[in-house]
Amino acid sequence: MISRRSLTFGAALAFACCAQAQSQPPIRILVGAPAGGTTDTMARTLAQVLGPQLGRTVVVENRPGAGGNLAADAVAKAAPDGNTLLMSFTSHAINASLYPSLPFDPVKDFTPLTMVSTSPSVLVAHPKVPASNIKELIALAKSKPGQLNFAIGALGSSLHMAGDAFKMQSGVFIVNIPYRGTAPAVQDVLAGQVDLMFAAVGNVQTHIKAGKLKALGVTSAKRLPAYPEVQAIGESLPGYESSAWFGLFGPGRMSPELTKRLADASRAAVQSPDVKRRIENEGATPVGNSPEEFARFVDSEIVRWRAVVQYAGAKPE
Numbered sequence: 647m648i649s650r651r652s653l654t655f656g657a658a659l660a661f662a663c664c665a666q667a668q669s670q671p672p673i674r675i676l677v678g679a680p681a682g683g684t685t686d687t688m689a690r691t692l693a694q695v696l697g698p699q700l701g702r703t704v705v706v707e708n709r710p711g712a713g714g715n716l717a718a719d720a721v722a723k724a725a726p727d728g729n730t731l732l733m734s735f736t737s738h739a740i741n742a743s744l745y746p747s748l749p750f751d752p753v754k755d756f757t758p759l760t761m762v763s764t765s766p767s768v769l770v771a772h773p774k775v776p777a778s779n780i781k782e783l784i785a786l787a788k789s790k791p792g793q794l795n796f797a798i799g800a801l802g803s804s805l806h807m808a809g810d811a812f813k814m815q816s817g818v819f820i821v822n823i824p825y826r827g828t829a830p831a832v833q834d835v836l837a838g839q840v841d842l843m844f845a846a847v848g849n850v851q852t853h854i855k856a857g858k859l860k861a862l863g864v865t866s867a868k869r870l871p872a873y874p875e876v877q878a879i880g881e882s883l884p885g886y887e888s889s890a891w892f893g894l895f896g897p898g899r900m901s902p903e904l905t906k907r908l909a910d911a912s913r914a915a916v917q918s919p920d921v922k923r924r925i926e927n928e929g930a931t932p933v934g935n936s937p938e939e940f941a942r943f944v945d946s947e948i949v950r951w952r953a954v955v956q957y958a959g960a961k962p963e
Contacts, residue, residue, distance in 0.1 A: 672703040675731045675894070676721055678714030684846065684928060685714075688762050688892045689733035691924045692915055699911040706733075713737045713802050715748065722750035726900040728908055732756070736804035736890045739947035743955040744802045752948065757896040758940040759909045762916055765930035766866035766889040767805055768847050769812070769879065770859040772838045780863045780882040783842075787818035795821040797835050797843040799828035802960055807951060808844040808865055808888040810958040812879065815886055835859065846890070847872070847929040865889055872929075891947075892930075893940055909937045 675693055679685040689706045697704040709717040714737045724730035737744075742752045750756075769780075775794070777783040787794050796809045801824050813820055823840050825831040828849055834840045836858055843850075844865070851872075853859040863879040864870050865888040880886045894912050896905065915921055916934035925932045935943075 670702060671729055672705045673697075673700070673729055673731065675704060675706050675733050676717040677706060677708050677733050678710060678712075678717030678737075679708070679735070680710045681708050684765065684848075684890075684930070685733060685735045685892055687928060688925070688930075691921055692733070692762060692894070692912065695915040695918050695921050696911055699915050700908075713741050713744070713800075715741060715745065718752070718756075719749050721895065721897055722755035724897045726757070726897045726904075728896060728900065728904050730897065731759070731908070732895040733762070733892065734895055735892050736807075736947070736951075737802065738893075738895075739944060740802055740804065740807055740951045740955065742948045743952040744960055751898075753945065755898040757898055757900040757905055758937050758944055759894040759896055759905070760912045760916060760937065761891055761893040761933040761935050761940045761943065762912075763925045763928075763930040763932050764889045764891045765846060765928070766864050766870065767808055767844050768850060768854075768864050768873070768876070769842065769844050769862045770835065770850050770854065771842050771862055772835055772840075773857070773860055774838055775841050775860070777862065778860065779877060780879050783862055784816050784818060784882070787816070787820055791819040792821055794841045795823050797831035797840040798822050798824045799831040799843075799845075800824075800826075804888070804890040805844040805846070806960065807954050807958070809842075810960070811888055811954045812844075812883070812886065814954060814957045815883055844888075851929070891933075891943075893944075905937060 675689045677686050677689045686708060693704040693706050709720060714734060718732060721730055721732040738752060777786045798806045831843055832849060835843045836853060850859055854861050861873060861876045863877050866878055867880060867887045869878050896908060913934040916932050922932045
């Protein structure tokens with residue numbers, strides 16, 4: 647039989663732990679993108695489970711601007727106490743080459759914790775474009791250099807770079823048409839004002855199903871289960887792969903003990919059934935790798951995108 651004294655001690659201990667958690671400041675996850683976008687959704691999905699994992703309140707704070715650099719700069723300059731984190735995305739690696747002088751070092755000023763997810767995109771075309779797959783598109787573009795065009799939702803974005811990587815590897819000349827946002831870019835492709843676009847699957851899947859856009863290829867290494875009939879671009883263009891990624895960072899100089907605690911909790915959150923389901927509903931794939939694996943990946947992405955940025959001659963807006 648459990649004594650009243652034991653119950654009283656247990657209640658007091660629980661109250662003390664709760665009071666201690668409440669006395670600590672909330673952990674902030676900064677997001678360098680507006681609310682409602684994929685990066686924001688990933689951060690909020692993770693925060694709901696990460697908070698209970700750590701016994702802390704976790705809040706998401708949006709600081710869009712400069713391709714994610716405003717939020718990244720704030721985290722780079724934050725105290726390495728684990729109270730300020732960054733949910734970043736592919737542009738973290740692209741910006742290392744796109745911006746000639748960043749106010750932070752994209753490697754040294756951050757502590758990688760875990761990659762949360764990856765998200766492939768799809769190359770779509772207006773139905774008037776006389777190509778049904780990647781091989782036909784490359785042949786068409788080579789026969790009509792400069793006559794086809796890509797809608798670019800944001801200069802320097804992973805989707806912009808996916809298009810330039812495609813042109814670099816295939817040797818075709820397709821004109822970029824920049825837009826201020828994905829929505830107007832998609833609308834002009836739907837209207838036939840622009841021929842082609844790399845887009846997140848979630849932004850165009852209803853149009854593909856309705857036959858208003860043609861899916862020519864996906865940027866993942868393998869075909870997507872949702873679109874088994876749509877080839878991976880790498881099937882016709884060996885070595886091509888360009889999935890967007892989303893990952894959690896802390897400031898640089900975090901202690902190994904704190905890094906492990908935050909990384910373990912983040913990975914457990916990513917691998918929880920609820921978070922995995924929500925990520926998959928976004929058309930993305932949960933990852934949850936180790937800090938060491940994530941760090942190596944970021945290093946390789948910086949090198950990879952440097953070549954594409956140099957080829958494209960891209961400049962920040």
